[in-house]
Amino acid sequence: MGIKTHSFKKSLWLFHFGGASCNNCDIEILDCLTPRYDVERFGMKLVGSIRHADVLLVNGSINKKDKPRLEEIYNQAPKPIVVVAIGACGCTGGIFAEGNTFAGPVDKIIPVDAYIPGCPPKPEAILAGIVKLLNK
């Protein structure tokens, strides 16, 4: 494993994009940063600007208003960027999949590297997804 891949895997900075979420997934993501789960052990931290991010966390159903914003955020991100869809709404659309304003699950809009299903996924599930992503 080269030094590039190694340092990239050891220092993933997270940017959180919430679509039309019911806020449960947002709270579970924040749970991962609390003392109990503490993803800073793996060198991850939450950043405020997409220009610093390595991982784009997307949760919530993406409706017609969110779609151009998600595309804009993805285009503004410095590559390489890893996209993680979190929760049933992010992965498939969940109960909103046949809704009138639904604009397709995340992988129809931007390429997705990892899916973490659940409504909401437990912090353990998010950590398991992160570990799988790191070993990929």
Add this chain to the structure above:
Amino acid sequence: MKELFYFLVYPGLLFAAVAGGLLSWFDRKITAWVQFRKGPPLLQPFYDFLKLLLVKETILPAKGSIILYLLAPVLSLFGATAACVLILLPVLNIQTGFSGDIIVIFYLLNIPPLCYILGALATGNPLASVGASREIKLILSYELSFILVLAAIILKADMNIGLSEIISAQSENAFIGSISGILLFIVSIFCVQAKLGLVPFDIAEAETEINHGSFIEYSGSAYAIIVLTKYIMLITLPAFIGVLLLGGFNTSGVGIVYSVLKILGVVLLLTLIRNTNPRVKIKQAMKFFLIWMNLLAIIAIVLIVFGF
């Protein structure tokens, strides 16, 4: 040739980057312990730096001055490194060849914040402009307190304006051992906190309200150089406090342990202040420095005149 070695390897760029990176890890680890977390691994700052430098793409602003945008991080790195070299050379008993280097250091320490402002304004991002304007106000407020501290220390060292003379003036007992020394230490700790942009005074890069402010548009290698500058500033400013007030550093034998403990102690103090305080507003920060810190520094100067 020797000057180039001093600047690039020891005690300049390479040494300061490695030591500053380790101090940055120390800062994050203490923060984690304060919050009952486990914290990042030892090499985390270097992973962050290498990732930003080697892996990430650097995005240039479409509307804005690209040359200034890319030049600002490099100039800030140069300023921080030059200040670090000038501070650490007298510590290592190497003659810098001129007296009055304390004035030069004062100006060199101003280069990184000024370059952050220039870089932020060159991006054309409105949030970056807000960050830059806050940084300017912060500089205006803490600079006066900082130069009053330097004036008090020059007065205490019998009007000597060279760092070597200031260190030798403290050879018997350090300046912190007197009442005025303690007051100056308090003022300088808060000035350093503001210079480093740590939490009570991180108004310019407020992560939660203006998304990293001045640095919002920086990505990839340009941001890596800014991160490196921050590491170097994290060793330079505690070392400056150590030289000015804590009696310098002994670099022979067991004295090294004692010197390292001095730096770690100052950084620990900065970290604890940053973890136990909320972010202040720019008005509060200006009031804090312009009234209270200046008052403390002036009291310290008066005490020095009367010999305390």
